[in-house]
Amino acid sequence: DHGAGAPPIGLPIDGAVLLVTDEDGRPVPRGTAGELRIGGRGLAAGYLDPELTARRFVDAPAGVVGTDRVYRTGDRVVMRPDGVLEFHGRLDDQVKVSGVRIEPAEVETAFERDPAVRRAVVAAEQTPTGGVRLLAFVQAEGGADPAALLDAVRPWLPEQAVPSVVRLVERFPLDANGKVDRQALLADASAADRGEEALTGEGSTLVERTVLKLCRELIGRADLGPEDNFLAAGGNSLAAARFLEALENEYGVRLRAPLVLRQPDLGAVARLVEERVAALAATA
Template sequence: MSGGPGRHPRLHELVARRAAAAPDAEAVVAGRERLSYAELEEAAGALAGRLRRLGAGPETLVGVCLGRSPWLVVAILGVLKAGAAYVPVDPAFPAERVEFMLRDSGAGLLVTEEALRAKWAGRSATVVSLDRDWDVIAAGEPWTGEQEPGEQEPGEQGPGSTELAYVLYTSGSTGRPKGVAVEHRSAAAFLSWALERFTARELRYTLAATSTCFDLSVFELFAPLAAGGTVVLAETVFHLPVAAADRPVTLVNTVPSLLLDLLSSEPLPPSVVTVNLAGEALPAALVRQVYATGTVERVHNLYGPSEDTTYSTWALVGRDADKPPIGQPVTGTTAHVLDAHGLPVPDGGTGELYLGGAGLARGYLGRPALTAERFVPDPFSGVPGARLYRTGDLVRRLPGGELDYLGRADQQVKVRGLRIEPGEVEGVLMEHPAISRAAVLARGDGADAAGLVGYVVCAGDTDFASVRRFLRDRLPSYMVPGRFVPVPAIPLTVTGKVDVGALPAPA
């Protein structure tokens, strides 16, 4: 996958190669709308030309806010071809968050559509409306993605383009969203692993149902396009049955909780051969349920933060796995389990996961202090300037070398002076045959009255005495919740985290 001597190609170059090799192949579909690779390249090149004339170029940021049609992919590719970086904005985001993202990123250009134009009234960004302005865009000189004289050639500072590719905003512990800035070389290194790991058959029709504001979308869009496959756009994973009625979806890439909810009402289409699950703990019961279709051949448990370009570790999960591990690092990534002093933890011991290697992001946009806090020097690498990202996730290395995820370090609670990771309790709860989802919190009336409460989505009239016995067989007694609250669903925030404020107080 070399893009020249000693470097990875840029993201849009991967797509351009496939367009040159098979221009008439189907690149993107959304219902009855479709674009071939040639049409995708032509439209993206025309948009890139327009954006260049409006000032887009290396290290400039362009907002992209569009519905889930093939033009969403045109917009992202057009921004990349122009040499700029895209900042995805979900049309469903509240106005306050959108305003912050545009202001914080400094995006002076915004690609959108007329139906959403009212959201940008009064804002200073120059708006390019694809449907209203398309005649003007198409009439202009297209841009191929090549450098102008004087622009830095990608790869001059190392193996791959150091140009910024995209900025994704994630929730911050202080309440202020932070923009994760990812360069082309990091994303291309990740895709190099993806093309090694996934076959063209698996990527042939890849469901893209994740908002482009979240890092799973990088895999869903660029892995199939780099492999010559088809991106099957859908509003959510719950639209999979409809999408699969038009195209035989072969790969689904989503989070376990969403797939659980889907399977409660709809079976997986028989065309699906590979299921990727990421973003939260993977219950073994879900793995068995997916394999029980008889048509799914591979289930992967994938782990990784946006700060390390989507996926950092992977595991091919067997049909009879008791507790799926998060596996081993992807190609080009290093993983260290370190204690509070930054020293390696013996195998089997619990420590914080530090990630290094080719996939690391540049850092947090405009926040050098936070970048320095989370991206620290790598004492284990001989490469000058090498860094490690502190994930804040607790793991242990299993005897075979794979990593086992235990929970978040910053979710740690104390009950009667004993430290507990709620994620570990949640994982065991979801191994119970009657429980499909769980969230564990420390609740109490006072500082000394904290106790664990288990919020559970369960089948029928579950006998919680049997649940307690089940937990006591697997956990120390102090980790067994004192109270259980049945709920119809575990409420989630827009970023997929448990919405603690929406959970009822226990009686």
Template sequence: MTSTAESVHAAFERRAATFPDAVALSMSGRCVTYAELNARANQLARHLRGKGVDVETPVGVCTERSVDTVVALIAVLKAGGHYVALDPRQPRERHELLTAEAGIRLILTQELLLARVSGLTDVLVLDSDALELTGLSTTDLALPVLPDHAAYVAYTSGSTGRPKGACITHRAVLRLVRSSNFLAVEPDDAFLMFAPLAFDASTLEIWAPLLGGARLAVAPPGAPSLAELAETVVRERVTVLWLTAGLFHQMAEGPMARMTTLRQLLAGGDVLSPHHVDRTFAALPGIRLVNGYGPTENTTFTCCHVMEAPAEGDTVPIGRPVTGTEVYVLDDRLRPVPDGESGELYAGGAGVARGYVGRPDLTADRFLPDPFGSEPGARMYRTGDLVRRRTDGVVEYLGRLDHQVKVRGFRIEPGEIETVLLAHPGVKDACVVVQTPTVAEKRLTAFYVCAENVAAVDLRELLRRSLPPYMVPAVFARLEALPLTRNGKVDRAALAARQIRERPETNADFRAARTPVERQVADLWADLMGLDEVGVDDDFFELGGDSLLVTRIVTDIAERYGVELRPRDLYLSSTVAELAEIIDKALSPGAPAPAPSGADAATTD
């Protein structure tokens, strides 16, 4: 019988006792049973206890996707602590900030990532020969960890230039993954662990299968192409997959039909396109498609819209509250608005975070007493999202009430980026907005005013040193002055609507294409980035390229030339000339066959 005062790891331990010989993890042909996973986590947990980890101790985790990563997460919870993800793709300056903000005194990492975190605080290398655990007990620790103790802290962008860490409890995780009304988990299911650990989608990916007696299929490290992702899904017999809205749209335009093992597909993090919803049902008849909505502060999902047939209408709703969640649509005086009228969405229930770590002022502003809750001390989270509830109870998303945006599934406060830009001594003013070159694509664009000629490449490098990659704008545009509204505020709508087709400043002078392949690759890049022209020596990432565009380019080249590239090829050969040379060599007589596009070719984003 399930205890009402249970922790995440206690729920896992019950599953391990019930299904000891069932496969809990699989990765590249390797399988780990529930009993083995539990035993390894118990040994590591005891080692962590010896390192000083106790109830409410924050532990940093900086790892690539691996079996060791999953063992580490369970072990941290068993030791009483909570994990704080340090994304390997983020710069060291960001790691320094989060380590200090969260009060981390121990970081778990891997040998290949040691240099990224060495010197920040004490470090434990999980795959080191020096880490000897075999002599430690494999039995459960049975520590008094309660539902309201922290399970993890997830950092999101902050409008003041300082990230904020939402403290998520064991109770909140259990509310998401057990007995949910949007997801049916069976013992024969397999979930793909694909999202970065720092992205709260990983909460669902990891804990739903492990607490439901299913299998967690760990995707190899790196950013796969669309074809490689589809191949991984089929090879691992994945039945449940979560994708960001941007990647979902790309897969719907690409190899969605190959993923025949899927029975449930979740997408979210941004607005879904009805066109791509319909394409998915055409590609995978019988699929159950879920549009998931929710801020990190309410533990991944607040509302979900479950679809078993093509979309109806011009928009995809965010649906109904998930199990254990209350949704209120309120006016600016916290009064419920009638169905059909717009209001701000407030989320209550078991999924609400404890607040922001070390930020009592911000916590008080966003986490309010719940006047509608039935439990004493209940709180609700103010999302800042404008919605309306239909008469049938389905909620529709209308937009943001502030400047916060979502790009590639990540919630971003433009103010945090603007703060870093304004720290440059030559920048007088700056504004970051989202532009939408196509219906299904978004990009961050930074407009700036400078007293002297500040190079865009220098600003890009400034941001790369202190912000995560997803927060570095794709486009930088210099203006004489930022446009203002009649009220004297920056006219963000005008900036978002401004077309920028000029080739951006890069470290290379413009050089035109000379060969047919160079011209075709240059035209492909220009088309995807909405530019009038691209030089053959221009760097893909200086032009504003990102990991989603990498997958588009790799897929297009495979279809056009029959040349199977890997994302890593574009990271290593990031100019038109370099990429064209790879294609020419692959097409030349006697050239060796292209490398297989299996998951072993996945690369670091």
């Protein structure tokens, strides 16, 4: 458990060459995140698999002293001014949300800034419309409020990295290797969503039921009800654009995003749509 900071992994041993590089293998300045590449003393000749060796063991960047080959670790790190490396997750854990690459470990660190949070795990799943949403699973001291935890991380993260859902958990399921089983967490969340959907009102009017159905599909949350707010529930600008397009296709009314997103909840959005449909019918 590394608390609010990224875990340090120390300094290089004598004779080792550690580089932090961008996607093209160029060294990045200290304090900037990149991939850890290792060369120098102790570097292996490669794997038994020639293709894997070619991908992982590559030429060192021009001008690097002490090694002509380096091993691509796949670890995302930051080198501090004192030379100590901080671990910021695996590059293969990255997900793309609305066209933006997100590192789940950075989102987890944002949650762990809160002293009440013992640990956070962030997982990604596909929505029914083919998008991706983030879910945060948080171990916290008693009385923690998921909505408050979500509000606390917003200033630290880009819009696309803010999870759609925060769920409090007492413990994390582990896989056979002793690592957190993210798929088990997602499965539990999906089952909980289905249960909450059964308890959530389906809407008092046809328009309200349609609005709820569209939002559930776009945001990827089956538990949305008339009292939920589109943005607070995890909706972003891309989902909003698709929502407006779906409403226009369904009802023939064109609404501006700011007007819709200023509504206090989805029930109010449905009433706005009903008003516009009635006004359209009156002028027909």
